[in-house]
Structures are given as structure tokens and as C-alpha cells.
Amino acid sequence: MCRHFQVVSQMENLFDFSPSEILYVSAKNGTNVSSVLEAIIERVPCPQVKLGSPFRARIFDSWFEPYRGPAVCVSVLDGAVVKGQRIRTYHSNCEYEVLEVGIMHPEMRECLYAGQVGYLLTTMKHVQDATVGETLYDLSIERHNLQALPLFRPNASCIYASLYPMDVSEYSILRESVHKLALNDSYNGERIIRLLDASHFPKYPSDIDHFLEPVIKLTILIPNQYAPEVDKLCTEARGERVDWSAMDTESSMQQWKLPFAEVCGDFFERLKRITSGYATYNYQPDGYERAEIxxxxxxxxxxxxxxxxxxxxxxxxxxxxxxxxxxxxxxxxxxxxxxxxxxxxxxxxxxxxxxxxxxxxxxxxxxxxxxxxxxxxxxxxxxxxxxxxxxxxxxxxxxxx
CATH class of the missing domain: 3.30.70.2570 (Elongation factor 4, C-terminal domain)
Structure with a gap:
């Protein structure tokens, strides 16, 4: 059932939107899609570019092309890029050759100019090297003279499925397949590896002062009729409610602090089930707290x-x-x-x-x-x-x- 009037009221209360700024669009039915294109032209300013400057672009997505390697989606900020050009990444400091240039149809193009969005095929081997937010630039630019763009904030990881190969020999196939997906979220220049399985548990209890476990801040938007069930679920998951606010007369927003270990299983599946699919949620890391484990x-x-x-x-x-x-x-x-x-x-x-x-x-x-x-x-x-x-x-x- 369409609840657009209720959604508009919530957006006005939460984000201070005016009714004239909100577009009524259904991508599924193709309703009012043209208004989005018109709003982009009217409300989004043209990119400020420098056609005569050396090439500089930003990666915003990528995917893996079989037999050809990662295809990198870029927004060209300055200059132009052509096939055969040598480029470098700023944060990872790796050099590549451009093998193919195209736009998002996809169609072959001889060149991408400043202000355009397209894709590049390069000598890059792994999709993990195409970090979202990474700056690409021409080798003619001295690194210390480059105005690099900051990496994007890392996306919140979300568990969609837990996979356990029945045959041990299939682990390598699973690992290779996962690497080809899109493990290219930005990581702020750091790489942290955590070994959290039971086989690495400390062997000498006398050496342990206390344990710390990661916690998250969970934000849930739910209809009020499901609030008791959600309270029970979060409490059983060792959660602590830190905030509650009414969005309108029929729905509310709750914030909970939960141990990350409690949401790694079927927590979100149960949340959707008890709210009949009406729950909307998001979470972000919130540090570490002491744990009795x-x-x-x-x-x-x-x-x-x-x-x-x-x-x-x-x-x-x-x-x-x-x-x-x-x-x-x-x-x-x-x-x-x-x-x-x-x-x-x-x-x-x-x-x-x-x-x-x-x-x-x-x-x-x-x-x-x-x-x-x-x-x-x-x-x-x-x-x-x-x-x-x-x-x-x-x-x-x-x-x-």
C-alpha cells in the first residue's frame, strides 16, 4: 500500500525538507521519472572543470570483467584520458596503462573529457585495487603538486548470507569468487586484519586483564505497533536503548547500542520477520566495550x-x-x-x-x-x-x- 503522504511528513520532520523539494517518483512503474531528470538540470550545478589541465579523475565504482580484469567507473575532473595513456593512483601509488575508454552505455570512445562520467579498462589486476574515492592522475603531474581527493567514508558492512563449502577443496573457489565481487570499499589508507576465531583464543587466562568486544549503534525506523517486539529482540541481544523519538503519530525511530557479535547471525532476518518487513535500519561501529566472555x-x-x-x-x-x-x-x-x-x-x-x-x-x-x-x-x-x-x-x- 502506498504511504507517500506519511513518508513526506516523516521527511519534513526528520530532514527539514519543504514539500516543493520532494518528488513523487516510482522507478518500478516509470511514474514521474522525467521530473528527476529535470530536477537534476535545474538543481545540480554544472561541474567546474579544467579542460586544459592534466588528467585527474575519481573512482566511484568498479566491477570485474571476465578475461579483461576490473572495469573502473570514473568521474573525470580535469583534462582528458585516452587509450594508451599512463596513469597513477594517488593513495596506493600504483601505475597502470589505459587499455580501453568508454561511457556508461557501454560504447567505445577514443577519449573521456573533464565533466564526463565513464569507465576505464587498465592493466589493473584485482578489483580490490579500485578503491572507491581513489584519485587517478596523469604521470606528467608531480605527486607533491597534485590536489588529491579524500577517500570516501567506508560503507557499513552488511551480512547477506553465510556460506560454508561442503567440500574443503572448494574454499579456494569461494575465496576467488568473493574477491571478484566488489571488495573495493575505501579503507582510509589502513589495512586491519583481525583473527577472531576460537582457535586463536589466549592460552593463559592469567595473562588476560579483560576482554573487549566491538559494539555498534543501531538505528531502527518502525511502525509503533511493532515496538514491543523490537524491544524484546534487542534486549535479548544484550542491547541498550540510547534514544527514542517519534517520527509521526504512527512510527518512531529507536537507537540501540548492541554487541556486533549479536547481529552477525540472523538478527536482521528476525527483525524483518517480527515487523512484517516494515523495519528500516542502519548501523555504524561505536568502539569497544568490556565483555564477560x-x-x-x-x-x-x-x-x-x-x-x-x-x-x-x-x-x-x-x-x-x-x-x-x-x-x-x-x-x-x-x-x-x-x-x-x-x-x-x-x-x-x-x-x-x-x-x-x-x-x-x-x-x-x-x-x-x-x-x-x-x-x-x-x-x-x-x-x-x-x-x-x-x-x-x-x-x-x-x-x-
Missing amino acids: DLLVIQINDRPVDEFSQIVPLRVMKERAKLIVRKLREEIPRQQFEVRIKATMGQSKKTIAETVIAPMKKDFTGRLKGNFGEQKAGKERMKQIGRVQIPKEAFVNVLRI
Whole structure:
């Protein structure tokens, strides 16, 4: 149902727009699209360019062309760029040759001039090198004389899907495919690598003063009728509400502070579900705060399995341990020997949850005379030296809970 009058009222209250500035457009139906083009001509000033100056441009997008490499979308600010020209990036200081020039149709062009928007194919090999906001310039310009443009503010990362290849050999294929997508958000000249998996958890608790976990500031726009469900969801996710304001008589805006670990799973999916898809949200990093967490270690026959181990808040440690142990009992088939599944807390090795999968039973007493004591001892030896066969589906199903 169209709610354009309500949306206009909200925009007036939140952003101080006047009614004459708001255009009623439906891109889906093609309604009033011409008014957008007219408004661009009337309201957006012409770019201030210098045609006679050396080439200078800014990257605003890119995509990967099979067999040809990254296609870089640029806005030309000064001068012109042609095929065969040598150019350089300012922030990463890399040199490339222009192989192809075009406009956004795409059509081949011999040259892009200042004030135009188009694409370049260069000798660039990786789409990650096409950082959004990067400045391209001609080699004739001395670096110290160049007026470089600042990088764009990094986009807020958003989780769309969690992928777990069933075959280990497919990890390299997944990694290559992800690299070809668009990992080209600006990063302010810094590269930070964080190893946050359980296998790198500190081994000596006495060396730890406290833990810090990243938190986010979450802004949610919702109809008022869904406010109780949203409050419950955010509270269960260890959230703290920091602000609330009414947008109009039917909707409100809430701001919450949440641990980032709580929104990495199905949080936003649940938010959309409880609000029937009417929730609009955005979040941004908000530093680090102290956290009461510890390592949950999953052991199978007294052997830790790093793939199942997790870093978990203390208040949900016991519940999480029971859930994983119960799930593994369902997923692991019976073996020829007893399988003991155990969840322990951190380096203290304190057992939180435990279960046993009984071995497959073979009864030979009807035809053979045997020593049951020797059979039992044999199964114990098999348990010590045997490897538990864990189906690949078990790893995926445990990660889903």
C-alpha cells in the first residue's frame, strides 16, 4: 500500500525538507521519472572543470570483467584520458596503462573529457585495487603538486548470507569468487586484519586483564505497533536503548547500542520477520566495550574440535553448550566404539554439558564362545586410536544454530 503522504511528513520532520523539494517518483512503474531528470538540470550545478589541465579523475565504482580484469567507473575532473595513456593512483601509488575508454552505455570512445562520467579498462589486476574515492592522475603531474581527493567514508558492512563449502577443496573457489565481487570499499589508507576465531583464543587466562568486544549503534525506523517486539529482540541481544523519538503519530525511530557479535547471525532476518518487513535500519561501529566472555570448547572423545569451539558470553554459555552437544548427538552416526561428546569452558576444562553415543552392538553369543571382557577391552582400544567419522553436514548444521 502506498504511504507517500506519511513518508513526506516523516521527511519534513526528520530532514527539514519543504514539500516543493520532494518528488513523487516510482522507478518500478516509470511514474514521474522525467521530473528527476529535470530536477537534476535545474538543481545540480554544472561541474567546474579544467579542460586544459592534466588528467585527474575519481573512482566511484568498479566491477570485474571476465578475461579483461576490473572495469573502473570514473568521474573525470580535469583534462582528458585516452587509450594508451599512463596513469597513477594517488593513495596506493600504483601505475597502470589505459587499455580501453568508454561511457556508461557501454560504447567505445577514443577519449573521456573533464565533466564526463565513464569507465576505464587498465592493466589493473584485482578489483580490490579500485578503491572507491581513489584519485587517478596523469604521470606528467608531480605527486607533491597534485590536489588529491579524500577517500570516501567506508560503507557499513552488511551480512547477506553465510556460506560454508561442503567440500574443503572448494574454499579456494569461494575465496576467488568473493574477491571478484566488489571488495573495493575505501579503507582510509589502513589495512586491519583481525583473527577472531576460537582457535586463536589466549592460552593463559592469567595473562588476560579483560576482554573487549566491538559494539555498534543501531538505528531502527518502525511502525509503533511493532515496538514491543523490537524491544524484546534487542534486549535479548544484550542491547541498550540510547534514544527514542517519534517520527509521526504512527512510527518512531529507536537507537540501540548492541554487541556486533549479536547481529552477525540472523538478527536482521528476525527483525524483518517480527515487523512484517516494515523495519528500516542502519548501523555504524561505536568502539569497544568490556565483555564477560570465555571460550566454549567442544571435545569428541577428549579431542578438541576447533571447528565447533566458539567464543561465547558467560550468561549464555551453559545454554549454548547444551544446544551444540544435543545437535552433535543427532548429527554424528553411531560408530563401532563409544563416542563421548563434551563441552568445556575455557582453559579451566570445567565440563558444562556432556552426552554419549552408544556403539553399534553385535551379538555373536549365539554361535561363538568369546570372552566379553576381551571384547570390551578391544572396544576401549578402538575408542582411543579410532577417529570419529563426522559428516560434513554436521559442521554446517552446528554453525547454523
